[in-house]
Amino acid sequence: MEPECGLAISARKVDYLKFILKTGGTVRTTEIASAFNVDPSTITKTLAEMSAAGYIKHVPYHGVSLTDSGKIHAEFLVKRHRILSLMLVRNGLTTQEACREASRFESLVSKDAIDRICHFMGHPRQGVCGEITHDEGCLTGYQMVSAPS
Amino acid sequence: MEPECGLAISARKVDYLKFILKTGGTVRTTEIASAFNVDPSTITKTLAEMSAAGYIKHVPYHGVSLTDSGKIHAEFLVKRHRILSLMLVRNGLTTQEACREASRFESLVSKDAIDRICHFMGHPRQGVCGEITHDEGCLTGYQMVSAPS
DNA sequence: TAAAAAAATTGGATTGAACCCAAATTATGG
DNA sequence: CCATAATTTGGGTTCAATCCAATTTTTTTA
Incomplete structure (x- = not known):
């Protein structure tokens, strides 16, 4: 994989x-x-x-x-957009601006970055343009990249 | 213009x-x-x-x-990179990650967005990968888009 | 249900950005 | 002045995203 x-x-x-x-x-x-x-x-x-x-x-x-994996990926794409939009709003942009800007560049932001930002923001459940859902991997954070003991 | x-x-x-x-x-x-x-x-x-x-x-x-205008633009590009990197660091990324991510997507972030983020962050003078310089337009903010009375 | 209409696909082409290579051109250091 | 290094030119490639015209498949409907 x-x-x-x-x-x-x-x-x-x-x-x-x-x-x-x-x-x-x-x-x-x-x-x-x-x-x-x-x-x-x-x-x-x-x-x-x-x-x-x-x-x-x-x-x-x-x-x-x-496909199953396509769905998982697409959900990540939505989450990425919402996390980035939320970050931008929390950094001075209006909701509209934030969505517009995020739409432009989100495809170039890595999953790792999103996971960290998401973690930093406390895994918010409410974004500026919809709900944000979190999977276990994201919620458990970075200690678990290797197998849990 | x-x-x-x-x-x-x-x-x-x-x-x-x-x-x-x-x-x-x-x-x-x-x-x-x-x-x-x-x-x-x-x-x-x-x-x-x-x-x-x-x-x-x-x-x-x-x-x-x-050129003169090229220099102004290039300075904006550097500032944009630094503002975005700083924002990312302030949102949970390491300096290295922040720079790497910003480098990927910065070209798709508008000047307006940068100005707002910059304003929101209080026009920081120190970024994570160098000094950030501000021009008057940026420092005076958004009240002045039309001519000052 | 067969013909007509709508939806989708194929094949062929274009555009723009970013690249490379080989050949020509221009500078420059003995 | 000439050899070598730097640059530019000309010609091509690749890739993503697109369009158009023609064909194929599906759906509608008279």
Whole structure:
């Protein structure tokens, strides 16, 4: 298994993946295309890459849904956005600004960084644009990177 | 004059511009090329673009130096890096991590956001990787976007 | 249910950024 | 003045993201 640094996918794919999570279930090409104002063929192609990477399963002509690992990853992407937005708000930005800025750069922030910031902020459950959920790995912190004794 | 949002140049160009500022004076193609482990011809080409954009003046076969506006911009880039790094350190990251993360995403953070964060942090003079200098615009804050009466 | 309409995919192309290599050009130090 | 080092030019590549036109599949509906 890879270290899962959180930098595996591009900003655009982050957006698509978050959209698929938010929409839920099986999402059709057209839904994504119109949500992002992009040609459906672009979506088909990008979906193929995300599918090859294991994030989604794509049934041609029917739509995509998240794989188990894709769902976990997408949830991390949402959490990352919310943690960063919250940090920015706590550092002087308005909610709107914070979301906008975070959306731009979040794809370049590592999972490690997010985990530390999250820990530092006390694992907040409420972000500025939605709930923040925490998995055990995150909540237990960094003492547990190796196997617990 | 453009609004100067701080998002005008790519991450790579940010690096080059900061390097030129740090080195100071006239910088030769080879210096930049070896600093970034890139072919000199790549630098020549990128320099041409930055020159066209008005950040540097390039005297062929002799080197580049910052224009006045390029210097101001480069100083902003350094400040941006330091403000973001400091914010990250104040939010749980180590100095090293903070610098590394900031380097990755800083090019996507707007000047407005930096100004607000800077203001919120009380215009700190000492960052985690160097001094932070503030111009008047930044120090006077947001009340003065229109002309002072 | 068969034709028409809508949705999706394929194939072919483009764009922009960042790169490299080889060949030409320009500087510079004996 | 000439050899060598530095630079630039010209030509190519790669990758991500995109669009368009044509084709294929699914769905609707008369």
